[in-house]
Amino acid sequence: MRTDRIDPLLRLTWTDPVTGTRGYLVVHTLVSGLATGGTRMRASCTMSEVEDLARGMANKTAAFNLPVGGAKGGIDLDPKDPRAFDVLKRFCSAMRPWLDAHWVTAEDLGVPQHLIDEAFADLGLQQSYHAAIRRSTDPERTLRRVQAGLNAPVPGGLLLGDVIGGYGVAQACLGVAASWAMRAEDTTVAVQGIGTMGGGAAWYLHEAGMRVVAVADAAGTLYDPAGLDIPALLESRDAFGEIDRTRVPGGVRRLPRGEVIALDADILVPAAISYALTPDNAMDVRAKVVIEAANAATTPEAEAMLAGRGIPVIPDFVANAGAAAWAWWLLLGEVGADPADSFLRLRTEMQAKVALLLGQWSIDGMPPREAGLRMAAQNRAEREAQPENDAALLIP
Structure with a gap:
């Protein structure tokens, strides 16, 4: 279906x-x-x-074949x-x-x-x-497992539940680089939105060696073609994900908020609001690929315009699905409180899915969204053919 x-x-x-x-x-x-x-x-x-x-x-x-x-x-x-x-x-x-x-x-x-x-x-x-x-057969035990997973500490002083979605977006970007034989250190990224999702993505891309050249928050865009000090910028954010401009180095250019879309970067990650890319700004995009970290970040008209220019869009229901998929793996007991297990599972599944979508794009020009929808439909059809699996769903 x-x-x-x-x-x-x-x-x-x-x-x-x-x-x-x-x-x-x-x-x-x-x-x-x-x-x-x-x-x-x-x-x-x-x-x-x-x-x-x-x-x-x-x-x-459906794309991640979750029983929900x-x-x-x-x-x-x-x-x-x-x-x-x-x-x-x-x-x-x-x-x-x-x-x-x-x-x-x-x-x-x-x-x-x-x-x-x-x-x-x-x-x-x-x-x-x-x-x-x-x-659950034991709700108190399951609650403890969920809380332990959400509150597991990760490098950088954050918690696993706060960063797992951004980690998944970063893996989508790294999956693109791997599929296109781009070295991480030679790949540039612009991130629109530096809250939970965008900030997490920027952190893990920086950790992987990619050069994050621009980030945007409500106050504007910060740009440095040599690469931004992402850990320092994230450390300066307030509770609403806005960067303290008094702590931004003098060599970083300060641009209007919307300029992040038009900057020269290999990967554009809209991670702020829905409908960020529209027919009004789609022609300004200079990236080679768009990774939707925000839900519904690209309007259908804008996505068609980007595809016409040879720019694929990795859709939100794949690229930013990490938090949702991980939550269900945690609920089902397939991962626990060890972040390494969660990162391995998500890295493996996200990069495989991105490779599949880009393979279809390269072979026959099928937009990644269409390929992703076909994958989701196939998973759902297979699940519906075995309804006893869902009827008997129990959380351990």
Whole structure:
């Protein structure tokens, strides 16, 4: 079944009784009675956006052959608003029937994992993976495993749960370089967005030896063709992922925020907002490939324009699926608290998928999104042919 061609199972609109803020839940598909997808918060979030993201989650879970469907939550509010956390808690309370039994949510744009876990704890649900954990033969043991994995320390002073998504994006970039016989040290990258996903990707690309020449946050673009000191820049970020400009070296150029798209780099990683690449700026892209770290980062029209110029787009439901795939491997006990095991599993699967997509692009010009959708559809069809596997799904 092509999950990009079916209507969602559920569209739900919520209005906060205190502030009037709108919130949305879209469940695109249920598999084994479950759907997974984060909850985002941003000003001007719409039902249409959340529906696109839920569809992407359904493709993501199918592409990585996970035993779960796709969903997404969204709240139309600036996360910097002082009322934001209370609105998030009321949204979760209103969504409790789904969160209790069917919807496994997590962090997303504007909602870090620790905040959504705090909202769940206030509801007595302990952790945002609750709907899956409650199916376990031993929920307390599974909760301990999940918490141990999320909080496992990794080099750089961060936690595994905070960096695994960005690590997956970095592996997608490294997979492109390997497929095209590009040496890491000769490859340049521009990253739009330096929050959890973009920051993690930039860190691991820097660690791998790639030259990250540009990063952009809400305040603008920082550019140095010789390569940026990524660890130092990340260390200077505030709680909203913005870099302290007083700590930026004098030799780094400061450009408008949108300039990151047009800079000379081998790989462009849009990791900030949905619909960052549109027909208005697609012709400005100078990269050889686009890796979608943000959900729905490229509009269909822009992607067609890029393909016409010979620039493939590795779609979000593959490139940024690392966090979702890893969460389910963790829930199912396929990885544990040792980061090395998680990194190996994700590195192996991500690079193999990217190689497959680029192979189709090189052989017959098939856009990576189309190749990815075919892969997802095949996985879903094989799963549907053996429904007993999902019906009997138990979390160990």
